[in-house]
Amino acid sequence: MSEILDLAGIFVFALSGALMGVRKRLDVVGMGVLAGMTALGGGVVRDLILNVRPIAFQSLGYVLVPVVATVIVFFWHPHVARVMPAILVLDAAGLGLFCAVGTEKALEYGLNPLHAALLGVVTAVGGGMLRDVLAGEIPTLLYDRQLYAVPAMLGSACMAGLYAGLGLHGWPATLAAAVLAFVLRIAAMRRNWRAPLARGLSE
Amino acid sequence: MSEILDLAGIFVFALSGALMGVRKRLDVVGMGVLAGMTALGGGVVRDLILNVRPIAFQSLGYVLVPVVATVIVFFWHPHVARVMPAILVLDAAGLGLFCAVGTEKALEYGLNPLHAALLGVVTAVGGGMLRDVLAGEIPTLLYDRQLYAVPAMLGSACMAGLYAGLGLHGWPATLAAAVLAFVLRIAAMRRNWRAPLARGLSE
Amino acid sequence: MSEILDLAGIFVFALSGALMGVRKRLDVVGMGVLAGMTALGGGVVRDLILNVRPIAFQSLGYVLVPVVATVIVFFWHPHVARVMPAILVLDAAGLGLFCAVGTEKALEYGLNPLHAALLGVVTAVGGGMLRDVLAGEIPTLLYDRQLYAVPAMLGSACMAGLYAGLGLHGWPATLAAAVLAFVLRIAAMRRNWRAPLARGLSE
Numbered sequence: 001m002s003e004i005l006d007l008a009g010i011f012v013f014a015l016s017g018a019l020m021g022v023r024k025r026l027d028v029v030g031m032g033v034l035a036g037m038t039a040l041g042g043g044v045v046r047d048l049i050l051n052v053r054p055i056a057f058q059s060l061g062y063v064l065v066p067v068v069a070t071v072i073v074f075f076w077h078p079h080v081a082r083v084m085p086a087i088l089v090l091d092a093a094g095l096g097l098f099c100a101v102g103t104e105k106a107l108e109y110g111l112n113p114l115h116a117a118l119l120g121v122v123t124a125v126g127g128g129m130l131r132d133v134l135a136g137e138i139p140t141l142l143y144d145r146q147l148y149a150v151p152a153m154l155g156s157a158c159m160a161g162l163y164a165g166l167g168l169h170g171w172p173a174t175l176a177a178a179v180l181a182f183v184l185r186i187a188a189m190r191r192n193w194r195a196p197l198a199r200g201l202s203e
Numbered sequence: 204m205s206e207i208l209d210l211a212g213i214f215v216f217a218l219s220g221a222l223m224g225v226r227k228r229l230d231v232v233g234m235g236v237l238a239g240m241t242a243l244g245g246g247v248v249r250d251l252i253l254n255v256r257p258i259a260f261q262s263l264g265y266v267l268v269p270v271v272a273t274v275i276v277f278f279w280h281p282h283v284a285r286v287m288p289a290i291l292v293l294d295a296a297g298l299g300l301f302c303a304v305g306t307e308k309a310l311e312y313g314l315n316p317l318h319a320a321l322l323g324v325v326t327a328v329g330g331g332m333l334r335d336v337l338a339g340e341i342p343t344l345l346y347d348r349q350l351y352a353v354p355a356m357l358g359s360a361c362m363a364g365l366y367a368g369l370g371l372h373g374w375p376a377t378l379a380a381a382v383l384a385f386v387l388r389i390a391a392m393r394r395n396w397r398a399p400l401a402r403g404l405s406e
Numbered sequence: 407m408s409e410i411l412d413l414a415g416i417f418v419f420a421l422s423g424a425l426m427g428v429r430k431r432l433d434v435v436g437m438g439v440l441a442g443m444t445a446l447g448g449g450v451v452r453d454l455i456l457n458v459r460p461i462a463f464q465s466l467g468y469v470l471v472p473v474v475a476t477v478i479v480f481f482w483h484p485h486v487a488r489v490m491p492a493i494l495v496l497d498a499a500g501l502g503l504f505c506a507v508g509t510e511k512a513l514e515y516g517l518n519p520l521h522a523a524l525l526g527v528v529t530a531v532g533g534g535m536l537r538d539v540l541a542g543e544i545p546t547l548l549y550d551r552q553l554y555a556v557p558a559m560l561g562s563a564c565m566a567g568l569y570a571g572l573g574l575h576g577w578p579a580t581l582a583a584a585v586l587a588f589v590l591r592i593a594a595m596r597r598n599w600r601a602p603l604a605r606g607l608s609e
Contacts, residue, residue, distance in 0.1 A: 027353045033345055034345070051457065051490060063321060133340060143433060148435075198428045198483050225607070230550075251455070260525065263518070263520060339543070401580065
């Protein structure tokens with residue numbers, strides 16, 4: 001169950017990576033690289049920091065799903081681009097899931113709650129940052145003032161609190177943390193909440 | 204024998220990194236950083252993912268060869284640039300060698316063939332991608348439609364097939380896979396084979 | 407004692423990262439990411455290469471200090487920018503400290519002196535390079551011809567020599583190496599020493 005959810009998140013992230021490849025007129029290799037980086041980059045960095053072999057290099061699904069996403073975007077990108085508003089909702093779901101799963105894995109490997117939550121955020125946003133850097137852009141996360149990292153932080157903190165504070169393990173806790181981050185992310189999009197600039201900078 | 208081949212590949216990759224430093228008017232430190240990144244980056248990423256200490260930090264030759272390449276380019280870069288067509292052939296040899304060696308090492312550490320082949324490709328193209336990102340450019344690999352990653356993929360797949368399918372180990376298998384990738388890369392350059400853009404994008 | 411010095415270096419590096427965020431008009435998330443990357447990136451890369459869990463994910467101070475630096479820059483960036491000349495001196499102290507501490511840790515984990523010194527330089531300059539790449543710029547280190555990496559190299563070499571050559575361990579050796587790098591860095595700034603371009607390139 002948890003692996004299926006994980007693969008669903010990877011699929012959505014891979015679609016967004018491959019679509020950025022189309023927008024920047026990359027070739028099929030570039031599309032595949034961006035798809036794989038977006039989908040797997042955050043988890044690979046998390047596992048390197050936990051000092052374990054990355055899950056992406058142990059399970060076949062993690063490699064096949066980005067390949068499938070690349071093929072779909074290669075042939076049907078106008079249709080995929082047309083349903084991007086729906087994909088943004090799925091992306092929010094992926095964000096919530098990745099921050100919860102990442103935090104939980106870090107706690108299981110013995111990190112304290114603060115570090116585990118930080119690593120959950122890295123899991124959720126790391127792939128997108130790598131995608132942007134490879135595509136020659138400053139990561140959107142750093143400047144566009146949408147609340148994208150903040151919902152992940154709160155979801156990760158929720159997961160860490162449930163796990164370390166209340167002793168709640170397993171999928172109910174994961175789901176609660178993922179839903180919290182998802183709802184906050186959707187609300188931030190709907191209501192156009194914005195991250196502040198440093199004090200005194202004009203809007 | 205295998206280490207000498209490896210160091211030869213590192214030397215060629217380091218030359219290309221240092222030359223990019225000259226073209227972008229970097230100083231000698233920048234030339235050295237690009238030389239080292241190009242030559243060693245792919246192997247370091249491979250070893251981090253395999254969760255072993257990178258070979259580049261265990262063997263003196265891996266550090267000295269990029270230093271020598273940087274010194275050569277520093278003093279004689281016009282001559283080195285003039286022989287770049289020959290260097291492109293050597294680069295193709297390095298590409299073939301790195302994908303074969305990388306795949307083999309991954310198989311020896313217990314990865315399954317698909318993941319091992321993927322890691323072989325990372326070994327072969329990772330250093331060049333890091334070089335381009337550090338030099339402020341989108342990695343050539345992603346957009347220029349030359350077949351560079353694809354020969355590495357086929358060489359890595361060949362290595363994985365020989366090793367896992369036929370039980371062939373050691374240098375004859377490595378050499379066969381390396382030669383396959385090399386020949387395909389040279390053919391792609393000669394015949395100007397091109398990677399496709401997403402369907403419907405004008406050429 | 408050594409952890410307090412380490413945290414002082416992290417604080418200064420985090421200030422410089424957050425200030426770059428202000429200059430590039432990033433939002434508060436971007437400021438925090440650059441602060442954390444600059445302060446912790448070099449040490450994380452060092453620990454990944456040593457194949458140990460990064461210290462930044464084991465000690466609370468390493469996470470809290472960049473957060474505090476980000477808050478300070480968020481509210482009082484004009485004052486912080488005004489004292490940047492003083493911060494450049496502190497940055498030189500951080501550079502010296504990080505190269506000495508990084509080299510020493512690498513020696514303790516069994517690297518030979520050459521690789522340990524290289525890893526000390528990575529510790530000292532890696533965070534700043536990651537900061538520049540994330541901010542969409544070529545790392546300053548590669549082109550600006552200030553001697554920044556070279557003092558770190560000499561400090562790391564000094565540390566490796568004292569440790570492996572003379573058997574000197576502990577804080578006196580660390581301090582000597584750190585002071586050497588610091589003094590060289592300050593001298594390079596004061597006297598405007600410059601790294602050379604490749605031979606034949608006009609200044």
